[in-house]
Amino acid sequence: MSELKIVTERLVLGPLLSHDAPRLFEYRSAPAVCRYQFWEPRSAHEAEEFIERSRSDSFETPDVWHQLAIRLQGQDLLVGDVGVHFPGDPPLQAEFGITLAPEFQGQGLAREALLGLLDHLFTTRSRHRVFASVDPRNGPSVALLERVGMRREAHFRQSLWFKGEWADDLVYALLDSEWRERA
Numbered sequence: 001m002s003e004l005k006i007v008t009e010r011l012v013l014g015p016l017l018s019h020d021a022p023r024l025f026e027y028r029s030a031p032a033v034c035r036y037q038f039w040e041p042r043s044a045h046e047a048e049e050f051i052e053r054s055r056s057d058s059f060e061t062p063d064v065w066h067q068l069a070i071r072l073q074g075q076d077l078l079v080g081d082v083g084v085h086f087p088g089d090p091p092l093q094a095e096f097g098i099t100l101a102p103e104f105q106g107q108g109l110a111r112e113a114l115l116g117l118l119d120h121l122f123t124t125r126s127r128h129r130v131f132a133s134v135d136p137r138n139g140p141s142v143a144l145l146e147r148v149g150m151r152r153e154a155h156f157r158q159s160l161w162f163k164g165e166w167a168d169d170l171v172y173a174l175l176d177s178e179w180r181e182r183a
Contacts, residue, residue, distance in 0.1 A: 004059050008116040011109065013082060015055060016069045021048035023078040027101035036138045037099065062088035070113050079104040082117055092128040094121050114148045122179045131173035145172040149182055
């Protein structure tokens with residue numbers, strides 16, 4: 001993957017690196033974090049393989065999830081990651097998911113990372129629509145999506161078989177025109 005870099009006031013979003021594997025495993029396998037995640041690593045080795053796969057495709061390769069590291073500016077410490085997916089059909093859309101290590105939650109970092117990502121997707125990548133899917137039981141994530149200006153488009157009842165049970169799915173989205181109106 002090319003060396004994409006998104007810089008915000010306090011953060012840098014960029015490629016995950018091989019040495020991030022133990023840290024990625026640490027926070028992604030924490031019960032409070034992985035509760036609503038589809039992917040949860042079983043070992044640091046599995047996290048390292050995940051990082052290597054995420055670096056193998058260019059950023060806008062359709063139908064592939066691309067993981068970006070979230071780091072505090074001037075520090076090498078991984079504080080979270082954001083996945084971005086470009087559906088092949090229809091084009092000009094992007095989907096994302098974000099994960100932050102527990103000790104960095106509640107500081108506005110996820111909001112800052114998402115605003116930087118949204119700006120990049122709409123301004124630099126010319127996306128028409130950006131969306132996210134979230135379990136409605138994940139209150140902090142629902143609140144985050146609303147704080148960055150996304151609107152709820154759908155509530156699918158018991159539409160996903162997830163971790164041994166049927167789960168609801170909320171879809172939040174933002175259009176390029178809505179993003180530009182905010183600016």
